Amino acid sequence: MDNSKIGHHISEQFNKELEDIRNKVLVMGGLVERQIELAIEAYTTGNMELAEQVIKQDNDVDLLEIAIDQECTQILALRQPTAFDLRLLIAVIKIIHEIERVGDKAERIAEMAIQLANSEIRISHHELEHMAQLVKGMMHDALDSFARMTVEDVPAITALDINVDREYDSILRQLITRMMEDPRNITRTLDILWTVRALERIGDHACYICEHLVYMIKGEDVRHLGQEELEKIVKVSR
């Protein structure tokens, strides 16, 4: 575990507090990664117990966000941090919000799994699973970069979002064709569409986490910049 950035405080207690926050973010992130996994498994296998579990556990994610948020605010009030420490706390508050939103998307997929369980309609799971793997990988790598407190992998992660969008468009086209061919099943097909859209949004949130991480480490706000600009800023040596 690279403590080089966190472990430079004269106060041993302050180090511990920041380390504790970082660990809690990783626990929360791990929980949500698992939520995505279970939701997709519920969706593709029709395992309703898994779907229920995802929906139930969303509460744990919410509570973790509130707890970490509170801890960050307390440290801001008591330690009055500046520079990297301040950016770390601000970035964490934003990052946990993204993670919470990803948890909501996993819950949504689980809900769709339940809706679709009794339906005969199925989309080729191959493509949906591929898209799920892609966004799950982006989330994993974004959280891993946060754990290692490094931005070097950020451009590679955000670059993948184009692939996600491409797969989303491709599946959307298929679903539209299917709706045209079988209008009686439009409601069901829309449920699949919501699932695919939730996956697409998970990719976006992974990119947002990366942006907050760049702000934290580099002190630069890279939101709304293009991929090229982002790469330039990340590459500037520290």
Added chain:
Amino acid sequence: MDNSKIGHHISEQFNKELEDIRNKVLVMGGLVERQIELAIEAYTTGNMELAEQVIKQDNDVDLLEIAIDQECTQILALRQPTAFDLRLLIAVIKIIHEIERVGDKAERIAEMAIQLANSEIRISHHELEHMAQLVKGMMHDALDSFARMTVEDVPAITALDINVDREYDSILRQLITRMMEDPRNITRTLDILWTVRALERIGDHACYICEHLVYMIKGEDVRHLGQEELEKIVKVSR
């Protein structure tokens, strides 16, 4: 203008800084309210110039978010605020993020206006406009509560979200019926669906702004609580 909460600092300069941030948030909020208005007008009248204007101005909203964010961080670093001032700054950082997301939704509606401009298909504007009025009113009242630094109207605002969801469901059902009856126009009908969905999300963001406001004023995190719990917390006398 009620400065009772902001204007209590010994440092005149600090008062000015907080006042400046509050004013910038209101400018940003006003800009986004106008974006929603113009996007809906572009959508219902087919005025493409308006739609282009909304899309172009989204950049101003993004830049305002970045500027206010930076200002908050600077104050956190230099003034090391505690209690209400700290909560104000944290809440502002979160509120401007919600406003920015609402701006994105307005942009999305404007894009759909352009997509649909050359299409013969139209949904009854009556219902869509009613839903638009509803969420625009929620945004307006949420921003107004922020301007007045009061939470008394919050329960009334968040309670409206049920109506928004109900209208969304009703329009969704209509759209599904229309897709079944006229499968050739499914792509166009989906564009209408995205618009209605964007409106529904604006209602959610207005509620989130209210939640951040309650945290700011009352010091209580009311996210993920039900309407009843929220009302209780808001009603407790300060």
